[in-house]
Amino acid sequence: MDLLRYVAFTDDPSGGNPAGVVLDAEHLDEPTMQATAAEVGFSETAFVVPRGGGRLDVRYFSPLAEVPFCGHATIATAVAHAHRHGVGELLLNTLAGEIAVSTSASPDGTVGATLVSVPPRTEPLADGDLAELLAALRWSAADLDPELPPRVAYAGAWHPVVAAATRARLAELDYDYDALATLMQRHGWTTVDLVHRESPTLFHARNPFPPGGVVEDPATGAAAAALGGYLRELGLAPAVLTVHQGYDLGRPSTITVTIPQAPGTGIAVTGTAVPYES
Template sequence: MEILRYAAFSADPSGGNPAGVVLDATGVDGDEMLRVAAEVGYSETAFLLPRGDDRFDIRYFSPLAEVPFCGHATIATAAAYAQRHGAGRMHLSTRAGLIDVTTAFTPDGTTIATLTSVAPRTDPIVAADLAELLAALRWDSADLDPALPPRVAFAGARHPVIAAATRQRLADLDYDLPVLAALMARHDWTTVDLVWRESPTVFHARNPFPPGGVVEDPATGAAAAALGGYLRELGLVTPPAIVTIHQGADLGRPSVLTIGIPATPTSGITVTGPAVPLPAPPPALI
């Protein structure tokens, strides 16, 4: 099995979110995938199972567990596949549903991928759960932006969307990892999408990810898609709209995610970004 390593949502290997990529995992079972993901050590590793005619099954594993959908690993996988087999379209069957991905090369040779999420939805957060979440984050209600109400957003995975009133509140992240991990496990939350709105179409985000064994994700495509659905459903943008999300700067791995929000309420959200191979360690054969 050849394991590739890519950074998604950055054209610079020093930025973006690293992902492991296996372009052909035919015959590999879930236990072995989990072992490989733990060995790679990134927040997710994607395992592609070709079915022919640009159709694939794909599975995603953090070092601790399988997840139904991962945006940055999807972008990384599509870029790696395009660099081996040419740009085009891929139809990915995930445990969350069908994800279509397109790839293209820019004039300078950068590989760009765009995924279209499953139909998003947004649900309320029970007051007691919100109080417990804020306590785990060591935030209180005064830290929140009242124009962006807390919700649980879904576009392949579930993410509470919690909006900070200031950029400084977002920058000062010091949460109780064991408490937050237990809360997220009870509610099947993949990451917590902490955001600050710079302008109507520019956001900054941080994503605690204790269920994956990672303190924070530097770029979270699934949460970006969920945020797009949240913004549309709550009338916080006028679709069709393009929204830019800056993530990872506080970790020293700056990432840029571009989301497209169609006007149709049931349409999937598009998430676009570049991906580049990581220079070290080199691809391993196991």
């Protein structure tokens, strides 16, 4: 097994969100993939089986469980593939569906990737579930932005979107790990997308990920895509949105989200990736 380590949504090896990438996973069974992800310890490790013609089968494992789709590991996988085979177009077959990805190199040699999510959608967040979620977060209803109602959003994985009224509230994240893990496992939520809207085109985000055995994800491309679909359904989506994440963890990440206005179309998520340095 050729296990690679990359950081996504950054051009700084000390920033971004680390992901494991295995580009030659043809002979790995599921227990081996899960054990490898646990040993790596990153929020996700991607396992790739090439199918020819730029088509890849990809599975994503956190330290505790498989997830249907992971944005940052997709960006890392695409850049790792480009470093080995050259930039171009890829089509990823994931448990969430087909994900088109394109890679390109900047003049300084940094490689970036853009993925296009499956069609996004949102669902209401029941009052009882919201109350339980806020209690686990140790937040109150007064902490929320009234212009961005809590909902559950999907663009390959499900994430409650909860908007804080202030950046300070977002920065003070200190949640009940066990309570939040139990709630999320009951509903099949991958992360909780906690956001603060600084402006119509700039959001800050934090993403607890206890079902995966991770306290917090430094950059979450799947949640960023879900956020784009959520904003479009509310009629609040700009053409291009920037999400800053990981700053409170000391791993700054920048996610660019391009939101087509046509309902039901996939959300584009763009970022760079570089080899990880511990």
